[in-house]
Amino acid sequence: MKRRTSRRQFLLAAGGAAGFGLASVLRVKPARATPAAMQEAIRKVVGSASVNTGKLKLELPPLVENGNAVPLAVSVESPMTATDHVSAIHVFTEKNPQPDVVSFRLGPRAGRAGVATRIRLADTQTVVAICELSDGSFWSGSAAVVVTLAACLEES
Amino acid sequence: MASALINVPPRARRGEIIEVKTLISHPMETGYRRSQLGALIPRDIIRLFVCTYNGTEVFRAELHPAIAANPFIAFSTVATESGTLAFQWTGDNGFSVAESVAITVE
Numbered sequence: 596m597k598r599r600t601s602r603r604q605f606l607l608a609a610g611g612a613a614g615f616g617l618a619s620v621l622r623v624k625p626a627r628a629t630p631a632a633m634q635e636a637i638r639k640v641v642g643s644a645s646v647n648t649g650k651l652k653l654e655l656p657p658l659v660e661n662g663n664a665v666p667l668a669v670s671v672e673s674p675m676t677a678t679d680h681v682s683a684i685h686v687f688t689e690k691n692p693q694p695d696v697v698s699f700r701l702g703p704r705a706g707r708a709g710v711a712t713r714i715r716l717a718d719t720q721t722v723v724a725i726c727e728l729s730d731g732s733f734w735s736g737s738a739a740v741v742v743t744l745a746a747c748l749e750e751s
Numbered sequence: 752m753a754s755a756l757i758n759v760p761p762r763a764r765r766g767e768i769i770e771v772k773t774l775i776s777h778p779m780e781t782g783y784r785r786s787q788l789g790a791l792i793p794r795d796i797i798r799l800f801v802c803t804y805n806g807t808e809v810f811r812a813e814l815h816p817a818i819a820a821n822p823f824i825a826f827s828t829v830a831t832e833s834g835t836l837a838f839q840w841t842g843d844n845g846f847s848v849a850e851s852v853a854i855t856v857e
Contacts, residue, residue, distance in 0.1 A: 664819040691817050692783045699826070700811040704804065706768035706829040712812075713819040715781070746819075 633687050636694035637725060640685050641733045646725060651684075651736035653724040662716040662746035669699075671708035671726045671734070681708040683727040690720040715746035755850045757838060762855040763830035771802065771810075772825045775840055775848065781816035797822055797842035805834035814842075830856045 637646070654668040671681045680703045686696040699710050708726070716722070723737045758772040775797070782794025794816065802810040809828045828836075837851040 688817060692781070693815060693817065695815045696817040697815060698813040700813075701826065702809070704807070704809040704829055704831075705827055707827045709827060710812075711823075711825040713823050715817045715819050 630689045633689045633694040633723065636687055637685075637723070640698075640725065641727075644731065644733055646733045646735045648735055650734040651724055651726050653686075653722065653736040653738045655722055655738040655740050657739070657741065659716060659740055659742045661744045662718075662742040663744075664713045665716050665740065665742075666711070667714050667722070668709070668711040669724045669726070669736075670710075673708045673728065675703055675706055675708055677703045678729065680705075680729045681726050682729050684708070684710060685725045685727075686714070687723045687725070688714075688716065688720055689723075690718040691715070692717065696722075716740060716742045717745050718742055755838065755840070755848060757836075757850055757852050759836055759852045759854060761853070762857065765830060765832075765856050767830045768827050769830050769854075770825065770827050771836065772823070773800070773802075773838060774821060774823045776821050777840075777842070777846070779814075779816065779818055779820045779822060783816065795843045795846075797840050797846060799839075799841045800824055801839045802826070802828070803837045803839075804828060805832065830854065832856055 650672050652670045655665060659665050669684050673679065673681045681701060684699040687694045688696055696714050697712060701708065719741045721737050721739050723735055725733055725735045727733055755773065755775040760769050763769050777797050778795065780792055780795040784792050786792055796816055797814050800812040800814065801808060810826050812824055814822060833854065833856045835851045835853050837849065840848045
């Protein structure tokens with residue numbers, strides 16, 4: 596007897612396959628979005644401590660025409676008192692020739708945990724900022740940037 | 752010859768958080784670019800920026816080649832007392848520039 600796949604069975608199977616595919620993509624994604632060199636640079640800064648997500652806000656334009664000067668602003672929610680303050684903010688990129696961008700050291704005298712500068716971006720990529728609090732914990736934030744003209748490679 | 756631009760409010764209330772903006776002229780040569788002959792252009796960057804308020808360090812930034820030419824750095828500090836804010840940039844090839852700005856706190 597010939598058994599035909601019913602519409603319901605087909606949809607169930609297709610949905611399951613799609614779900615499995617999506618799950619595997621989601622599981623793979625963190626490894627692809629944060630290449631090894633950047634992870635290594637971050638490890639060097641945070642040591643064995645775990646990095647939490649949140650508290651830190653990294654502001655970058657989503658679309659950049661010229662990667663030679665990209666405005667970057669980092670702010671952290673912190674009362675900035677002697678016992679509870681941000682002691683350092685580090686910025687990393689995943690596709691620049693070097694993952695380190697800048698390290699800011701601040702303390703309770705800053706009053707507010709907010710810094711701004713201009714950076715170079717060599718490619719469309721994700722930029723990660725990590726802050727260190729006075730209690731020794733680390734918090735991170737990231738921003739994806741699309742770059743149309745890359746820095747570092749062109750003759751100026 | 753490097754020149755620096757510094758923007759600090761000349762007077763502030765005690766305890767007020769003031770915004771400090773600095774800009775210095777420097778090519779920030781990355782060390783990854785090549786000349787037209789194919790030779791690598793050696794790195795020439797500012798590596799360190801330090802701000803001291805009446806002799807106490809309040810802010811420091813360690814720069815890498817990924818900082819854009821003519822580094823702009825903005826941060827904040829609490830106006831604690833009248834005095835001077837001193838800024839120091841140091842980098843490759845003996846680059847060193849110091850600037851200071853007076854502030855009146857009332």
